[in-house]
Amino acid sequence: MDEFFETEIESLNLDGRGVGQHEGRKVFIAGALPEERVRYSRVKSKQHREVGQLETLLRSSPDRVTPQCAHFGFFKGACGGCGLQHLDAAAQLTVKQQLLETMLCQIAGVQPQTLLPPINGPIWGYRHRARLSVRYVRRRDEVLVGFHERVRGFVADMQSCAILAESVSDLLMPLRTLIAGLSIRERLPQIEVAVGDQAIVLVMRVLDPPSQDDREALLRFARMHGVSMWLQPGGPDTAASLDGNADVLSLSLPEFDITLPFAPTDFTQVNHQLNTVLVSRAVKLLAPEPGDVVVDFFCGLGNFTLPLAARAQRVIGLEGSAGLVARAEQAALRNGLTQRTVFAARDLFDWTAGDWAWLVDTYGAKSNAANDSDETNRIDRVLIDPPRAGALAVVQALADARVPPKRLVYVSCNPETLARDTAILVHKGGWQLQAAGVVNMFPHTAHVESIAMFEPLPC
Numbered sequence: 088m089d090e091f092f093e094t095e096i097e098s099l100n101l102d103g104r105g106v107g108q109h110e111g112r113k114v115f116i117a118g119a120l121p122e123e124r125v126r127y128s129r130v131k132s133k134q135h136r137e138v139g140q141l142e143t144l145l146r147s148s149p150d151r152v153t154p155q156c157a158h159f160g161f162f163k164g165a166c167g168g169c170g171l172q173h174l175d176a177a178a179q180l181t182v183k184q185q186l187l188e189t190m191l192c193q194i195a196g197v198q199p200q201t202l203l204p205p206i207n208g209p210i211w212g213y214r215h216r217a218r219l220s221v222r223y224v225r226r227r228d229e230v231l232v233g234f235h236e237r238v239r240g241f242v243a244d245m246q247s248c249a250i251l252a253e254s255v256s257d258l259l260m261p262l263r264t265l266i267a268g269l270s271i272r273e274r275l276p277q278i279e280v281a282v283g284d285q286a287i288v289l290v291m292r293v294l295d296p297p298s299q300d301d302r303e304a305l306l307r308f309a310r311m312h313g314v315s316m317w318l319q320p321g322g323p324d325t326a327a328s329l330d331g332n333a334d335v336l337s338l339s340l341p342e343f344d345i346t347l348p349f350a351p352t353d354f355t356q357v358n359h360q361l362n363t364v365l366v367s368r369a370v371k372l373l374a375p376e377p378g379d380v381v382v383d384f385f386c387g388l389g390n391f392t393l394p395l396a397a398r399a400q401r402v403i404g405l406e407g408s409a410g411l412v413a414r415a416e417q418a419a420l421r422n423g424l425t426q427r428t429v430f431a432a433r434d435l436f437d438w439t440a441g442d443w444a445w446l447v448d449t450y451g452a453k454s455n456a457a458n459d460s461d462e463t464n465r466i467d468r469v470l471i472d473p474p475r476a477g478a479l480a481v482v483q484a485l486a487d488a489r490v491p492p493k494r495l496v497y498v499s500c501n502p503e504t505l506a507r508d509t510a511i512l513v514h515k516g517g518w519q520l521q522a523a524g525v526v527n528m529f530p531h532t533a534h535v536e537s538i539a540m541f542e543p544l545p546c
Contacts, residue, residue, distance in 0.1 A: 089128045091142060096123045099182050101503070103170035103533030105141075114139050117237075118161040120148040120174055121182075150178035155211065156249040158233075166243035168234035169250060169531040176530060180205045183525045183535045187502045191523065194506035197513050203524025203538065206368060208361040210530035214250045215282040216357040219259075223272045230267040232259055232278065250531060252282050258289075258312060265308050269301045279319070279326075281351035282359075283336030288351040290317040290326050305329055323352040324410070342367055343394040345422050353414065354387055358528050365498070365526055365538070366394050369470060372522065372540045373496045375399035379467035380452045382492075384435055384481050389415035389428070391470050391498075396427040399468075403450050404430045435473070438480040440487045447490070469495045477504025479511075486516030491543040500528075502535045509539065517544045 094107030096119045105119025112132075116139040119125045124146040127139035141161060154172035159165060171179050184205060191197055222231045222242040233245035248256045266272050277292040289309075297305065297318070306329060309316040315333060319326040327333075337348045338359050343366075349355050356362040369391055375381050379399045383392040386404030388411060396402040396419070406412050409432040419428045429450065433442070451464030469485065469492045471478045477499070485491065495518070499505035512518040518541045526536040 091126050091128055092139070093124065093126050093145065094139075096121050096125060096148075099186070099533070101186060101533060101535065109137070111135075112137055116141050117170075118173065120151055122146075122148045123151075148174075150175040156247075158243060158245050158248070161237065163236075163238060164241075164244065165237050166234050166245055166248075167237035168243075168248065170237075170533050172249075172531045176210050179530065180207065180525065180527055183527070186535050187505075187523065187525055187537050190502040190506040191509060191520070194503065195510035195513060195520075197509060197520050199520045199523040199539070201522040203368075203522050205524055206361060206364050206526040206538070208358065208364060208527065210527075211249050212251065212253045212256070213358045213360065213530065214248075214255075215252055215359050216355060217251060217255070217280045219278045219280060221266060221275050221278060223267070225273075228267075230263045230272060232262045232266070251280075254287060255280050255282060258314070261308070261312065262289075265304065268304060270298045271295050271301060279352060281336055281349075281355075283349070284339055284346075284359075286336055287314045288317055288333075288336060289314055290319050290351050292319045294320075296320070302329065317351060319352070326350070326352050338362070340366055340390075340394055343370075343397045345393050345397070347388055347390060347393065347418055348414070348421065349388055350414070353411065355390070356528060361526065361528055362390070365528070365536075366391060369496050369498060369538060370394050370398060372538070373468050373470055373494055375468055378452065380450060380465075381468045381470065382446065382450075382466050384469065384471045384478060385473045386415060386430065387411050387472070389418045389430075391472060392428060392430075393418060393422055393424055395470065396424045400427065400452070401450065402428050403446065404428060405433045405435060406430070407432065407435055435478065436476070436480055438484050440484045443484040443488055447488075463490060465490045466492050467494075468492050470498070471495065472498040473504075475501040475504065477501060477508050479504075479508060482508040482511045482516075486511050486518075488516075491516070491518070493542070495541040497539045497541065498526075499537045499539065500534070502537060505537060505539060509541075512541055518542065519544050 094109050096105040096107045098106045104115045104117045107114040113136045118141040126143040131138040159172045220242045231242040233243045236243045274294040279290040281288045305316045316329045375398045381399045381402045383404045386392045386406045392404040412430045412432045415430050419425050447464050521540045523539040528536040
C-alpha cells in the first residue's frame with residue numbers, strides 16, 4: 088500500500104517542479120505550484136531530497152488555471168512538450184524572473200542594478216521549430232507523431248498541439264496517416280519542422296531509402312498541404328529537398344530591414360515573433376555608435392550580427408560552425424552588409440586571452456580615451472549568445488582584458504551558466520551587472536531565457 092505525505096510548496100525549480108520540505112529533506116513534485124498544500128506519494132528518496140508524485144491538492148494556488156491542451160498533464164501518457172500550462176501565463180513570467188534573480192544571487196552573489204521588464208509575446212501557436220518523434224505501434228497498426236510522454240519516454244498520442252504553429256498542429260493527424268502507408272514507416276523516427284515567413288519544411292529522418300511509391304506519396308502530401316518535403320538519411324548536412332526545388336526559408340527583422348535566410352536544420356529561435364523583440368532590445372542595450380567595432384560571439388546565422396552592423400561601423404561575428412559562418416556571410420551579402428561585417432569560424436569553448444588580443448589587434452578601432460596612456464586598439468562593444476553550456480572561456484578572456492569593451496550584452500538560455508559567467512565578469516573582471524530580465528521565448532515550459540547588460544567599473 089502506498090504511503091502518503093503532505094507538504095507546502097514554496098517555489099518552482101528550473102525543471103518546473105514544485106519544491107517543498109518534508110522531515111528536513113527537499114521534496115520535488117511535478118504539477119505542484121507555489122502556495123499549494125499537497126498530498127504526495129514518494130517516488131525516489133535520497134539523504135537530502137526526494138521526488139514525489141502529486142496525489143491530492145489540499146489547497147490550490149490562486150494562479151492555477153485549466154490547461155488549454157487536452158494532452159497536457161502529469162498522468163500516464165501525457166505529453167511532455169510543456170510543463171507549466173496549469174500555471175497562469177503572467178505568473179509564469181514572475182516565476183521565471185524570480186528564478187533568474189535567485190541564480191544570480193546564489194551563484195554570482197550579485198543583483199542587477201535594474202530589472203528589465205519581461206520580453207513577452209504570443210503564448211499559443213508560437214513554436215516555429217520542433218523535432219517531432221515518430222513511432223509505428225505494431226500491435227495497434229498505428230503511427231504516432233509528436234513529442235515524448237512526460238513520464239515513460241514513449242511518443243505521446245497527440246491529435247493537436249497548442250504551442251506549435253497552427254499550420255503545423257493541423258498536420259499531425261494527416262502525417263500519421265501518411266507515414267502509416269509508407270513501406271519505411273518503422274524506419275522513420277523523426278520529423279524536423281521548420282516554419283519560415285513564406286514556407287514550411289518537413290525534414291523526414293529516414294534510416295532506409297524510401298521506395299518509389301513512398302516518394303510519390305510524400306510529394307502528393309507536400310502538394311496537398313502546401314509544404315516542402317525533405318529527406319535526411321544521415322547527419323544534418325545530408326538533408327535535401329525531395330523534389331529538388333527547395334523553398335527558401337527566411338525570417339525577417341523589419342526594424343532593421345533585414346531578411347535572414349536559413350536552412351531547415353539550422354538553429355533559429357523557435358519563437359520568431361519574440362525573436363524580433365529580443366533582437367531589438369539587445370541592440371538598444373548594447374547601444375552601438377556609428378564608429379564602433381562590435382564583436383558577436385556565437386553569432387550563428389547572424390541574427391544579432393546583421394542588425395548590429397546596421398548601427399555600427401563594423402561587426403565581427405565568431406561562430407564554431409564553418410557551415411553557419413558561410414551562411415552568415417551569404418546573409419550579409421543579401422542584406423548589403425558585407426562592408427560592415429567580418430565572419431570567422433573559431434572554437435569559442437577554447438578561447439583564450441591570446442585570442443582576444445589577436446581579435447583586438449586585427450579588428451580593433453583606435454582608442455583615444457583620456458585614461459589611455461598610449462593610443463591603442465580596442466573593441467568597443469560585445470554581444471554573447473551562447474548555447475546552454477554558456478561562455479566560460481570567452482568571459483574569462485574578457486575578465487583579463489587590459490582594455491575592456493565599453494559594454495557587454497549577454498543573451499542566455501540557461502540562468503545557471505549565465506550566473507556562473509556573471510560571477511567571473513563581476514568578481515574577477517571588475518564589471519558591473521547593470522540590468523537583467525527574462526525573455527518568455529518558451530511559454531508554458533520551465534525554460535528560462537534571459538538577457539543581461541554589463542559595463543566595466545571605472546578605473
